[in-house]
Amino acid sequence: MENQKQKILEYACEMFFDCGTRSISMDDIAKKLAISKKTLYQYYSNKQDLIGQALKWELSHPKFSFESPKFEGLNAIERYWKFYKFISEMIKKPHHSLEFDLKKYHPELWSNFKNGKMKLFREGLRFNIKQGIEEGFYRQELNIDIVSNLLVxxxxxxxxxxxxxxxxxxxxxxxxxxxxxxxxxxGICSIKGIEYLNKLKQN
Incomplete structure (x- = not known):
């Protein structure tokens, strides 16, 4: 039961992000998953409920995290370089339809999702900056709050x-x-950090 509920959530999230919420119906989701609408409504009371749960799932399963275990052993500059690579892929398929639909038809869900994204992103940037300062790659005198908020x-x-x-x-x-x-x-690297960044750029 839980596996099916999770599968529905993941597919719905993918469809909403690709096409927006307005153009995707509960029928579309049921057909995509080869299940009946009755089965779909066993887990989610209506489309609004499914959209809300999909957005919560997205926040709890970010596509990128500076603190991801897969980056264990990487220094702060290397982690930020991974972020750059991730963004390079993401900007090829922006989700403007989703943002437009959420703002217009689901403003409360949009507000919660936007605030959640901001919080997660800010925390990730703060983690990266603190790591870089501790490693000596970033300048010691950096104002972590200002720098992270600027990027957000x-x-x-x-x-x-x-x-x-x-x-x-x-x-x-x-x-x-x-x-x-x-x-x-x-802007944030120490001399040591600049030297390391120059080597990284050459690879």
Whole structure:
């Protein structure tokens, strides 16, 4: 029972993120999973309930985490470089439809999801900066709160059309993401960190 409920949640989450919530019906999800709508409603009372649970699942299973066990043994610069690679893949398939639908049709769910994303991202950045300072790769005098909040502000607002400094093509380019990454790391790295970053860039 739990395995089926989990499978429904994962597939629904994937469909909502790819296509938005408005264009995906409970029928679509049932057909995708080859189950009846009756089975679907055994686990989720309605579409709103499923959307809410899918968003909670997404927050509890982030696609990237600076603290992930798979990064064990990596220093702070290496972890941030992994983040750069992850973002380079993510910007190729932005989820504008989901954000639009949540804001318009599910504002409370959007608010909770947005706040949850901000909290997780900020905590991850703080973890990375603290690690880098302890390792001597980042400058000791860094204001961790300001630096982490600046990055949260940028990454979660980079698609806002009212701030169209870059074209959509530029925003989706790895070149822009790489320049931002190098710009950020050069700003927070110590001399030791800069030396290590230069070696990393050459590989």
């Amino acid at each position: 502000r940028f990454y979660l607002n980079m698609w806002k059309e009212e701030y169209d400094v870059f074209s959509k093509e530029e925003l989706m380019s790895e070149e822009l993401n790489k320049e931002l990454t190098i710009y950020h790391l050069h």
